[in-house]
Amino acid sequence: MKLSAHYNKASIIVSVSVLLISGVVYYLIINHIARQQLDNDLTEEVEEVIDYVNQNQRLPRSIDFDEDVTTFAKTKAQAFDTRFFDTPYNNPKEKKAEDGRAVSALIKVNGQGYIVTIVESREETEYLIQIISAITLALTAVLLCIMIVTNRFVLNGLWRPFYSILQQVKKFNVADTGKIATIGSTVDEFKDLSDAVAKMSSRVTTDYLGLKTFTENASHEMMTPLAVITSKLDILIQDEKLSPDQFAQITDIYSAASRLSRLNQSLLLLVKIDNNLLRDTEKINLRTVILDKGQQFHEMIHNKNIALDYQLNNFEVNASRYLIDVLVNNLFSNAIRHNKNAGRIEIRLSGNKLCFQNTGDPSPLDQDAIFERFYKGRNSDGTGLGLAIMKNICTLYDFSIGYQFNQGMHCFWVEFGQ
Amino acid sequence: MKLLLVEDEQSLRESIEKYFSEEGSICETCGDQKTAIQKIAVYNYDCILLDIGLPDGDGFAILDFLRSTGKNECVLIISARNSLDDKIKGLNLGADDYITKPFHLAELKARLMAIFRRKTFVTNNTLEYNEICVDLLGRRVTVNDKVMVLTRKEYDMLLYFIANKGKVISKNAIAEHLWGDEMDMLDSFDFIYTHIKNLRKKLMELSGKDFFATIYGVGYKFA
Numbered sequence: 001m002k003l004s005a006h007y008n009k010a011s012i013i014v015s016v017s018v019l020l021i022s023g024v025v026y027y028l029i030i031n032h033i034a035r036q037q038l039d040n041d042l043t044e045e046v047e048e049v050i051d052y053v054n055q056n057q058r059l060p061r062s063i064d065f066d067e068d069v070t071t072f073a074k075t076k077a078q079a080f081d082t083r084f085f086d087t088p089y090n091n092p093k094e095k096k097a098e099d100g101r102a103v104s105a106l107i108k109v110n111g112q113g114y115i116v117t118i119v120e121s122r123e124e125t126e127y128l129i130q131i132i133s134a135i136t137l138a139l140t141a142v143l144l145c146i147m148i149v150t151n152r153f154v155l156n157g158l159w160r161p162f163y164s165i166l167q168q169v170k171k172f173n174v175a176d177t178g179k180i181a182t183i184g185s186t187v188d189e190f191k192d193l194s195d196a197v198a199k200m201s202s203r204v205t206t207d208y209l210g211l212k213t214f215t216e217n218a219s220h221e222m223m224t225p226l227a228v229i230t231s232k233l234d235i236l237i238q239d240e241k242l243s244p245d246q247f248a249q250i251t252d253i254y255s256a257a258s259r260l261s262r263l264n265q266s267l268l269l270l271v272k273i274d275n276n277l278l279r280d281t282e283k284i285n286l287r288t289v290i291l292d293k294g295q296q297f298h299e300m301i302h303n304k305n306i307a308l309d310y311q312l313n314n315f316e317v318n319a320s321r322y323l324i325d326v327l328v329n330n331l332f333s334n335a336i337r338h339n340k341n342a343g344r345i346e347i348r349l350s351g352n353k354l355c356f357q358n359t360g361d362p363s364p365l366d367q368d369a370i371f372e373r374f375y376k377g378r379n380s381d382g383t384g385l386g387l388a389i390m391k392n393i394c395t396l397y398d399f400s401i402g403y404q405f406n407q408g409m410h411c412f413w414v415e416f417g418q
Numbered sequence: 419m420k421l422l423l424v425e426d427e428q429s430l431r432e433s434i435e436k437y438f439s440e441e442g443s444i445c446e447t448c449g450d451q452k453t454a455i456q457k458i459a460v461y462n463y464d465c466i467l468l469d470i471g472l473p474d475g476d477g478f479a480i481l482d483f484l485r486s487t488g489k490n491e492c493v494l495i496i497s498a499r500n501s502l503d504d505k506i507k508g509l510n511l512g513a514d515d516y517i518t519k520p521f522h523l524a525e526l527k528a529r530l531m532a533i534f535r536r537k538t539f540v541t542n543n544t545l546e547y548n549e550i551c552v553d554l555l556g557r558r559v560t561v562n563d564k565v566m567v568l569t570r571k572e573y574d575m576l577l578y579f580i581a582n583k584g585k586v587i588s589k590n591a592i593a594e595h596l597w598g599d600e601m602d603m604l605d606s607f608d609f610i611y612t613h614i615k616n617l618r619k620k621l622m623e624l625s626g627k628d629f630f631a632t633i634y635g636v637g638y639k640f641a
Contacts (some may be wrong), residue, residue, distance in 0.1 A: 088594040126468075223429050227520035231433035233521040237586045237636050247634040254590045254636075261520050268500065278502075296597065299609035
C-alpha cells in the first residue's frame, strides 16, 4: 500500500471517528438542554396552575393552557413527588400522536388533592436535533470527499520528486559513469534526500572506480616481478650442472609462476568485462568457434582418452570475438580438466542453447556456489575464476548460464539471446 | 645481430641480456628513455626490445623518435599491460610485435627472430640450421635436400627450436607457444611429448642425427 493510501486511511479513520463522537456528544448535550428547557416550561405551567388555584379556589379548564394537554385526577394521597416523564402527546389540532414530555404534580383545591399532569409536545426540539444531525452528517461527507480528493491530487503531486528519485536509484549501476542528478523540489525533506542520494551515488561510483583501478594496477604491477621470476628460471635451466632433484623443484616453480600469471590475467579480464572495455562486437558463428577450439584441445582430449561427441547446428551470436573465445575455451577446459580417464564430452548446440556435458566426479556440484569467484571444487587446480568469468560474460550480453547434473553427467549450458 | 634492450627492471634486463648475448650477437642495454634515444641516435641496431613503461616517460616516444629519424630497426614491444589499445598504438607507431609480461625468454627470442626474418625477407627467405633448411615462404622443410612432411604444430615447433638452438626450453614455454597462454591447462604438459617425439623421429629418419636432448623433467634442448 502506498504511503498516501496509508495516510488517507489514517486521516479518514481519525476524522470520521472524531466527527461521529462529536456528533453523539452534540446530540446528547442538545437533547439534555432541550429536555431541561421543556422541564422548566412544564414547571412554570404547574406553578401557573397552582397560582390559578390559589386565586380562584377551583381547577382551571384544560383549554386555558395553550396546546398543552392538562388533566386532573383526584387522589387521596397526601404526598406526591413531582416527576417528569416521556409520554405520547396527542396534538389536538393535527390529530396525531407525537412524542411528548409530561409532568405530574400534586395540587390541593379546597382540601381535595388532585394529580395534575401536563403533557407538552417535543416535536420542535426533535426537529432541531434532526437538523443538527443532518448538518453534522453532511459536514462529515463533505469533509471526507475533500480529504480524498486532496490526498489524491495534492499528495501525489507532493510525492512526485520522491518517485523520481526512487526511479533514479533503481536504475543506478555502480559500473555506469552516469550520475544521479539532484532534483529541484520545494519540499525540504525531498531536497535533502535527493542531495544525499546524489552524494552517496557519486561517492559509491568513485570508490568503485578506485577499487577497479587498484585491482588493475595491482595486477599490472605483479606482471613485472613475474616476468623476472620466469626469465630467471629460463636462465637457470640452461645450467646443465643442476641435479634432477633441482630440476624437479624448478618445474614446480614454473608451474606456480604460470599459475600466478594466469590468475592475474583472469582478474584483469574480470575487471575488463566489468568495465565493459571489450566493446568490439561482431557476428560470430558459434559452431565454427566450437569446432576450432575442439581442434585446439585435441591433444588434451586425446591424452585423457576422452570421447568427444558434437551435435551442432549453425547459430550466430553478436559479441566480442575475444570473449566468446574465452567462454568456449573455459567450457572446454572445464569439461576436460574435471573429466575422468576414458570419459565422455557431449557438446550440443540446438537453437540458441549450448550445452557441454561431461563425465567426471559422480556427485553433483554445488549449483549456487560454483559461479562465485574463487570457488574451487574438490582437487581442482584451476584459478577458481573460470566460471566467474563465464558468468560475467553472460551477464554482460544478457545470456543465461546454468548447471545441471543428470545421469552422471555434469552439464553447463548457456542460452544466448536471440 | 645487434640488439638494444630498453628495460627499467634491472634483473629482467640482466636475464634477457644473458640469454641473448650467448649467441655471439651483441646486446646493449639501457634503463630509461633518455639513454635509449641517445643510443639510437648514435648507433644502428638490427632490433630493439622496448619496454613501454619507463621511469622517464613511455616507450612510445622512442617509437616516435625512430619514425621521425627514418630509422628502420625492428621493434618488439614488451609491456606489462595486456591492453589492446596499447598494442594497436604501438603497432601503428611502427612496432613489429607486442609481447606481454610475463613471458618466457624462448618466446621472446622466437618472436624477435620472426620479426627480424620478416624485415630481411626480401633478401633471404630460407632459414638454415645444419642440414635443415626451411623455406619460410612455402612453409617447406628439407633435410639433406629430402622433403620432410610436418604438421602445422610440428612446423611451428621446429621454427621455435631453431630460434632457440642450444638452449634448454621448458615444457611450459613450449606449451604456451603452441597453444597460447589462454590454454588454462596446468595439470600436465604430457601432450607436448607426442609432438616432440614425432618431430624427433622424422628428423632422425632423414638426417640420422638426434637433434633433441631431454633435460630431466623440465624441458628439451635442440642442438
